[in-house]
Amino acid sequence: MIRKILIAAGTFTLLSTTALTPVSVAAAERKETYKLLDLFAEVFDKVRSEYVEPVNDEELIEAALNGMLTSLDPHSAYLNPKNSKDMEIQTRGEFGGLGIEVTMENGWVKVVSPIDDTPAYRAGLQPGDFITHLDGDPVQGLSLSEAVDRMRGIVNTDIKLTVRRQGVENPFDVKLTRAVIKVQTVKGNAQGDIAYIRVSQFSATTTDDLKRIFANVRKDIGKPATGVVLDLRNNPGGLLDQAVAVSDAFLEKGEIVSTRSRRPEDTQRYNARSGDIADSLPMVVLVNDGSASASEIVAGALQDHKRAVIMGTRSFGKGSVQTLIPLPGHGSMRLTTARYYTPSGRSIQAVGIEPDIKVQQSKVEPIGGPERERRSEASLRKALPNPNGTKAPAPDKSQDNKPADKPAEQAPPATTTAPAGPDAKPDAPKQPIKLGDPAQDYQLARALDLLRGLSVYRPAAK
Structure with a gap:
């Protein structure tokens, strides 16, 4: 692989009469790298000997390593x-x-x-x-x-x-x-004749817990279920293999996700195996701008295969894959090594999954005010660009759905000094809406309404 890169470099690097050979290009690059490493060593030595207070060598090196990696993107x-x-x-x-x-x-x-x-x-x-x-x-x-x-x-x-x-x-x-x-990543209950399953993150036990809890919920329903709600809101992600397995649980066949790294030959594709634990029941997946990474893999796969209706608000847009690389005796490094793509070939990096039906989290009564700014991967410093050049849509300012008492994003703290003096009157935080309770959870209530409507319509259509 190194040889291929150097040949390409040599092809386009010309002198007045003679092209540089791959060997000479490589030698020049190594020489420049050694100069930069010498610069690092010189700065390190000066800090050790001249800084106003004694410093710890290990802490200095760790800070340098972390600075190098965090300068790449928000997740390394x-x-x-x-x-x-x-x-x-x-x-x-x-x-x-x-x-x-x-x-x-x-x-x-x-x-x-x-x-x-x-x-x-x-x-x-x-x-x-x-x-x-x-x-x-x-x-x-x-x-x-x-x-x-x-x-x-x-x-x-x-x-x-x-x-x-x-x-x-x-x-x-x-x-x-x-x-x-102790994170119980999967919870579920019967909402009438609809199975409600919430996945809060993707850990090593998520898929096994999902299958067990889903089977128990169907037993609790006690009659043929009419639909499934898979709630991925505020799910920050987790393990890639678990996202693939959860998607596979609801798909009969087809690609789930592909990961594409720096080298085309390292592209990996993950495909579903036969067997849908929901027996093709109508399905709604709930997402919001707290749904990131692995949860977006699941939502994207089910959306592209038309297996589920995606409802809620646009997801976070973290379409990159991090690999945990051990450094024996010195911890590990978390490095962004690939982007992932949904079955249709779209990257959601810095863009997110756009719901099929947009539903803001709302109170029943009108509460006024503009739609809050959403948080997203694209707002993070040094976030990777979308490889297709796709940009996140501008915030929708329509008032069709009123926003909930949830925090707005992108607003930095108003002060860099101590935020409250002795005479300040701090505002108490409001409790978030209880997800999974249709009486409070407007998005879930709309998902249940949709599935119940489909259950009424389908027999008539037959």
Whole structure:
């Protein structure tokens, strides 16, 4: 592969009379690389000897590695041995902390999604909230891994988060108690004769849990079911193989997803095997702008195969694949190695999955105000572009559906200083809408209405 790249370089690099050979091009590139490595070593040595205070060599190297990787895109990073172990534990579905998926935006910690039934969820944290201070200390200046490490800690100890939320005038403090997060990634219940299944993230046990819980819900219905709602809202993603397996559970055949990396020969395609656990029942998949990565793979596959109606609001738009690469004795690196494509060949990177039926999360009564700005992959610093040149549509400002009391995105904290003085009156956070309860959950209620309408129409059509 190296030889192919160098031949291409030699083909287009010409001198006045003679083309550079691949060998000479390679030698020149190596020489320049060595110069840059010498520069790094010189800076490292100067910091060690001249900085105002003694510095730790390991911490300097870790910071340099993390800086190199985070400069590539929002999802690549260096994980020291402790963080690497935490990552492995998290993908197994049990870990310690607050139960919150976060990213970094403009130096601030930004909530992607709280995980169901965790301290963060019960405290009312919402997607799009900015965490500006941890126990009174500003997060600016910390890397994402450092901020996450601060939020983790000994179980049953407390931490105070200072939060800014668009639409709320003053910042407010939220006190959380750290806990062992045992994530039950799949839940379900019978909504009359419709099976409701919620998947909150994709861990190693998700597919097995999905099949078991779906079978139990169908038994609870006690008669032939008329439809299925698969709820992927606020699902930040997880393991690729689990996204493929969940998609496969509802498809009889066809491609689920393909991943395409830097080298065309490394393209991988994942196909469904025969067997639909829902027996071709009508299906609605709920998504919103907290649905990212693996959840978008599932939604995209079911949408392209016309297996399900996608309902809700446009998804986050994270169409890249990260590989966890071990660095023996030194943790691991999380590196973006590919983009994924839906069965029809579309990349949703920085674009998202557009629902077939757009339904804003709304209250029953009119609540006024414009549609909130959505959060998305495209808003993240150094986000990869869509390879097809597709750009995310501009926000829909129509008032056909009124927005819910959910946080707006893209609004940075209003101040970089301490967010509230002793005389400030912070606004208390509002509890999020309880997903899965049709009495509160407008999007779910509309999905149930659609499936019930289809069940009435289909016998008449026959």
